[in-house]
Amino acid sequence: xxxxxxxxxxxxxxxxxxxxxxxxxxxxxxxxxxxxxxxxxxxxxxxxxxxxxxxxxxxxxxxxxxxxxxxxxxxxxxxxxxxxxxxxxxxxxxxxxxxxxxxxxxxxxxxxxxxxxxxxxxxxxxxxxxxxxxxxxxxxxxxxxxxxxxxxxxxxxxxxxxxxxxxxxxxxxxxxxxxxxxxxxxxxxxxxxxxxxxxxxxxxxxxxxxxxxxxxxxxxxxxxxxxxxxxxxxxxxxxxxxxxxxxxxxxx
Amino acid sequence: xxxxxxxxxxxxxxxxxxxxxxxxxxxxxxxxxxxxxxxxxxxxxxxxxxxxxxxxxxxxxxxxxxxxxxxxxxxxxxxxxxxxxxxxxxxxxxxxxxxxxxxxxxxxxxxxxxxxxxxxxxxxxxxxxxxxxxxxxxxxxxxxxxxxxxxxxxxxxxxxxxxxxxxxxxxxxxxxxxxxxxxxxxxxxxxxxxxxxxxxxxxxxxxxxxxxxxxxxxxxxxxxxxxxxxxxxxxxxxxxxxxxxxxxxxxxxxxxxxxxxxxxxxxxxxxxxxxxxxxxxxxxxx
Numbered sequence: 150x151x152x153x154x155x156x157x158x159x160x161x162x163x164x165x166x167x168x169x170x171x172x173x174x175x176x177x178x179x180x181x182x183x184x185x186x187x188x189x190x191x192x193x194x195x196x197x198x199x200x201x202x203x204x205x206x207x208x209x210x211x212x213x214x215x216x217x218x219x220x221x222x223x224x225x226x227x228x229x230x231x232x233x234x235x236x237x238x239x240x241x242x243x244x245x246x247x248x249x250x251x252x253x254x255x256x257x258x259x260x261x262x263x264x265x266x267x268x269x270x271x272x273x274x275x276x277x278x279x280x281x282x283x284x285x286x287x288x289x290x291x292x293x294x295x296x297x298x299x300x301x302x303x304x305x306x307x308x309x310x311x312x313x314x315x316x317x318x319x320x321x322x323x324x325x326x327x328x329x330x331x332x333x334x335x336x337x338x339x340x341x342x343x344x345x346x347x348x349x350x351x352x353x354x355x356x357x358x359x360x361x362x363x364x365x366x367x368x369x370x371x372x373x374x375x376x377x378x379x380x381x382x383x384x385x386x387x388x389x390x391x392x393x394x395x396x397x398x399x400x401x
Numbered sequence: 402x403x404x405x406x407x408x409x410x411x412x413x414x415x416x417x418x419x420x421x422x423x424x425x426x427x428x429x430x431x432x433x434x435x436x437x438x439x440x441x442x443x444x445x446x447x448x449x450x451x452x453x454x455x456x457x458x459x460x461x462x463x464x465x466x467x468x469x470x471x472x473x474x475x476x477x478x479x480x481x482x483x484x485x486x487x488x489x490x491x492x493x494x495x496x497x498x499x500x501x502x503x504x505x506x507x508x509x510x511x512x513x514x515x516x517x518x519x520x521x522x523x524x525x526x527x528x529x530x531x532x533x534x535x536x537x538x539x540x541x542x543x544x545x546x547x548x549x550x551x552x553x554x555x556x557x558x559x560x561x562x563x564x565x566x567x568x569x570x571x572x573x574x575x576x577x578x579x580x581x582x583x584x585x586x587x588x589x590x591x592x593x594x595x596x597x598x599x600x601x602x603x604x605x606x607x608x609x610x611x612x613x614x615x616x617x618x619x620x621x622x623x624x625x626x627x628x629x630x631x632x633x634x635x636x637x638x639x640x641x642x643x644x645x646x647x648x649x650x651x652x653x654x655x656x657x658x659x660x661x662x663x664x665x666x667x668x669x670x671x672x673x674x675x676x677x678x679x680x681x682x683x684x685x686x687x
Contacts (some may be wrong), residue, residue, distance in 0.1 A: 152519050233465075273445070341445075
């Protein structure tokens, strides 16, 4: 059999848990051996499930060990990594949860998983210095209105219909009664070594979202109920370490 | 090929970082899985930089899929070149195995038949890797659970020919020899005797797990989740007798022990390397 065909058969049998061992493989008795081939199938599943467990520890705690493992097994069966860099694997697991387990877990489960995914992305994001409050203070007021924000590579904005961040925080160190409440807007970033998760104030998501999409500060301030509060929101963003740099606008 | 690694090393794990920094043990080197340092930034790189400042480094790739019939993933090769450039490891190694098929990464070291066709393909891939890295690499002998009907070349002969064609070195995984020998029913000492030892630049030691196949015959699994098994130490002693002292790694990747237990394994390997006759003593004998 040509090399390509042998490997294609092997890969197909790896993907299908019900498939017999590939015809070209041999155990010691000179024939394909299901238990031998199962070692490979098991290695693939266990390794990838382990990657999902490591990426989503709080989701796992909320759902319970056994139910989470079943869900992770179904996910890794359906979604193989697109590269050998496993820190980039599993980003679509929250959507898999949202699409598949309405009856399995509480309604906030997919949101908690989305937050955990953002946490891991921030953890591995490129290192960069964050702008400081001193950098902000050094700008003259006339420069501010037209200024734009370059976000830190680790910064991520998330909007949840559930109190996912409060739940995540309450469950991190052990089982706890999940807080009740409204939806939460969240800013995840990592200016130095530690990932930070902050719940944004009302209208903070809209303000930061406009800045992320390239708006000037004056344009972003229009998203606020009271435009004069843009300074408070801006200081909050800078103090969180989510801002890479502030690019002064041209004076009118 | 080996610009200065000697002695015994261990795989570097984040879980051991604090203990290592506090005690700064004398160790020949640390080995890292290249794929764990291909993220853009963050704490993994901070930790590795701190380790690199004080220790020699061996870069061990687990994802290049050198044994695949398809062309190498050039994006992944570029990532490997970047990690090697950043950390300047003394050794770079990869596996005689495949792991990617049609863009899907299977996260295991999967076996291939040994034929003229596969030999040519593997040699081409190693040429490409060595050209990109501008250095030779070490290729590791695999542990396997199945053989292939179409195989016409013995594994040691296959490896020797790869060395001859590409100039690469070899990473002799003694545990893999033991595991494959048990799984396929050959004598591990005969395998060692046939191994192209002049090309060996590093040795791996690890623990295996026990299972059985459909015929009820022993099936050993390269699990990296325990101390080196007693049965493997005599094979290591024989390898050292044949090769002389060679950089040796304790590979322990799953069910990680506390740092002192891992260090104790490394010390046992040091004793076995410098005094092969004493290698049968238990780990706690000094």
